[in-house]
Amino acid sequence: MFGLNPNAQQYLARVKSFMQEHVLPYEEQILRDYVTQQGHSDWTQWRVHSKVEELKELAKKEGLWNLFLPDARLGKGLSTVEYAPLAEQMGRSIIAPEIFNCNAPDTGNMEVLYHFGTEAQKKAWLEPLLRGEIRSVFGMTEPQVASSDATNMETTIIADGDDVVINGTKWWSTGLGHPHAKIAIVMGLTDPSADKYQRHSMVLVPLDAAGVKIERMLPVFGDYDAPYGHGEVSFNDVRVPKENVIGRLGAGFAIAQGRLGPGRVHHCMRALGAAERALEMLIKRGMNRVAFGQPLLKLGDNGTKVAKHRMAIDQARLYTMYTANVIDNHGVKAAMSEIAGIKAVIPSVLQSVVDDAIQIHGGGGLSHDYMLTGFYAMARALRLADGPDEVHQAMVLRQELKKYRQES
Missing domain, CATH: 2.40.110.10 (Butyryl-CoA Dehydrogenase, subunit A, domain 2)
Structure with a gap:
């Protein structure tokens, strides 16, 4: 149902390749620099890592820029379904979305200007955002x-x-x-x-x-x-x-509704990319680290946890791709229940797998030696960002009950 056409497949392959060749090899170096900055509340001293700026230019040259925007002239003309797997790949690293100019909140803001902005607003703000200048x-x-x-x-x-x-x-x-x-x-x-x-x-x-x-x-x-x-x-x-x-x-609420639809799909797919990365780290650590004469994955119910996380991530991905499909074919309004549902489900899936990955990494999992604390903060924050879990669950309930009121 969610098979990608050849055009979307080649973009996915190129993003994967770019991540492996250009982002992940420099991730530790960049994050170490950012960790140093994170200790300072004086944001006026913060700087973007020179390597990130270099990689942004490289992504632009390779045509992997503004992939989120469904416009063939300003973006790549990818639908929500086609872009979603790309967002998942970017979510595997905290630094990646900015490198592709596909980071929040800029993607949502650019979509607002694209759909609702005047020509003057687009020239003054959308165009510099699309170029990555601001x-x-x-x-x-x-x-x-x-x-x-x-x-x-x-x-x-x-x-x-x-x-x-x-x-x-x-x-x-x-x-x-x-x-x-x-x-x-x-x-x-x-x-x-x-x-x-x-x-x-x-x-x-x-x-x-x-x-x-x-x-x-x-x-x-x-x-x-x-x-x-x-x-x-x-x-x-x-x-x-x-x-x-x-x-x-x-018109603020009407615009916000349009902004939050595709944006929540992007958030959720990035979170699933982080969940996949955390699960990989959990498995590799569990297979290679030995305690009490056995690999950690053979101790307690660690193996069962891996299986549960695999199933949960795959289910969450299908839910998110289904939501993207509804948005593409029927619009944001028709997908209100699904948009709310994925926003309630996916951050909790990420939080659960990261929590177990931290546990299996022991004390190191709590440090900046691994990116797990960053993933955990992302997961916990997402359970509040764009509305808390309870608000999204209430939306799903309202939409579900409407079906029965219509039948009666």
Whole structure:
């Protein structure tokens, strides 16, 4: 059902080859440098590794750039189903998505601009993002409200003459500490009297605009995720022209729905790539490390755990590919249950396999000698990012019950 056509197959083969030849051999060196930076909360000192910049240029030259965008002119014209296996390969390394210019939140932001942006917005922001010259952030989550219910949002985006004025605070804005971050897509409340899902707007806010202040970077389990960072940023009477509004005032939720569909497939497939890498590490360590006269995989139920993880990863991949197929053939709205379902399932699958991989690596698994702590932080964060597990499970329930109400 999800067989790739020859064009998609050759891209998958080329991404695999690029990962093996150019990314994985330098991964340890690059991550060691980033670990040094992660100890510093002063994001102004963070830098992108020179090797990453070199590999980005190489990926661009080899035509492995902007693979996520379903446009044959700006991207490679790959569907969600065709791109999903490529995202899985990129997910095998924490550093890989940026190298292919397929990293979050930029992919989602670029898709927003591609689908909803004006020609002027595309020229000013989409084109530099597609070239990899700048990076972007997405401002939705807020510290003072339960952001699992996005209608709680308190940041305001108010029309004032030819401008809109933004006031509020966002946090966990991924990529805010990146030295190339230049623009934020900010979502906020415009009209509290409107329909519940027509009150909010999205607006493009340059990070150097007057009134924008990056307050701090937020550590995840003690690491600052340099050179990307997850930051808190305040907007104090920030004034930008109305031309910076995406779509129209009040269209924020409709745009967000479109943004989160393919983006969640990308997240989930990258997470499955990390899960595959963690399972490989678990198996190799378990086969080669000996305790009490036996390989670790023969002790306790370690072997059974491997089998369970194999089955769970394969089931999760099929679920995600099915979701991608529904998006491609019927649109994001038709895939609401599936999109929510994979977002609830896949991070937990990753978290489970990484937890067992850490356990079998012993003390080393807790260190930066392996990438397992990075994978674990990714898994745990994904269970909150773009909405917590419980919100996605509630969506699946609502969609399921609708079927029975329609029958009665």
